[in-house]
Amino acid sequence: MTQTRRRRANGEASRQRILDAAADVAGERGYEGTSINLVSDRSGLPPSSIYWHFKNKDELIAAVIDRSFSAWAEALRRSMVMPPEGTREDVFRLTLKRSGRALAEFPDFLRLGIMLILERRPDEPTARQKFLEVREHTADRTRALYELYFDDLDADDIAALVRLTIATADGLFIAREIEEIDLSSAFDLLANAVLGAASRLAAARSQP
Amino acid sequence: MTQTRRRRANGEASRQRILDAAADVAGERGYEGTSINLVSDRSGLPPSSIYWHFKNKDELIAAVIDRSFSAWAEALRRSMVMPPEGTREDVFRLTLKRSGRALAEFPDFLRLGIMLILERRPDEPTARQKFLEVREHTADRTRALYELYFDDLDADDIAALVRLTIATADGLFIAREIEEIDLSSAFDLLANAVLGAASRLAAARSQP
């Protein structure tokens, strides 16, 4: 057991099928609504296989979040390889837009994560904790970006802007469940809003 | 059965106790996690009483949303009785801030509603539909407000700003579950962001 192990049967493929089915079901019905039997039916694998791959339901959901977040982060990283050109503002706008597009592509972890946040269960720590970690990671990256762009603002203002940005991204994600939304233009407007708020904050600093 | 009926036993009080308990449980565990037995335990009333007052679980949750939204709308209405003074911007800012404060006071319907939106269940229409209604109502009111304040923008821009505002309010509400947030200053920043975005939109219109 030194490296990634060769698969004897179709273990890794089964694991992925289970995760696919679990993401599907959890996206439809929430944490409580995700029954192992349903995951079993949709994946075509018996409950015993699910419990061979995952310790329990909690860790199954955590794995779904983990995989979807990794996919999102990877898509984001790939989209950032080519740095955008244009004015300072153009670059900022495009960076936000790319994040939004990547979110629309891999929505599972955000959907599940927000559900787990809202369901304040006392007894399901792993999945929730996993989401809080990836969220914190995202906040750090956003903060780093904003410190670059808004160098005339102090740390508190930056933090507030980051919180505003993430909150709006969450909210737009929810809105997308209700009505058809052009995420591209929505994130463009978000960029406008952040830029506008930043310049207003800067103005307030200079003449309090 | 012409008017509001006299209560023979403690019917109305029981109904409220059930709603209190249901709001409590649903806030903790989501729709699926809200078991009638748990509501029964917390309210101190047997399941048969719950089913006497409400047709089924779906309508119980819908009633929770309805009551919480009514309380919020009433709190909002009361806070708006005294129109704010100051500059145009000050008034706008204060109006948003009041809405946010009222939301923090009666959070149940928003929490439950967002959960129901994210859980795209095929078979629980009433509660979800109820939330979509109150949400549409809120959007209409916000739109009316924005048409007053941003008379240099066209309908599409107004609609986008309204969507942005509601999305951010949703997102801030979620963020409040994770970390301590000063909603007052957060909604103040939201006002700044909307004002900033609006002026940028207006500028883009005048020189496309």
Add this chain to the structure above:
DNA sequence: CCGTTCCTGTAGTGATCACTCCAGTAAATC
């Protein structure tokens, strides 16, 4: 007092829940 209406309490229903036991099998290692 009687009857009606409102509401509660007891005791269930079959279905589904998360999860387990364990025998069986196919591939890799020896």
Add this chain to the structure above:
DNA sequence: GATTTACTGGAGTGATCACTACAGGAACGG
């Protein structure tokens, strides 16, 4: 070919699920 490792299949565990049937009590109108 024997043994080990990696999974699958089936059958089932007790607990809990939403929901119901029904008897009975308390407050009312008559």
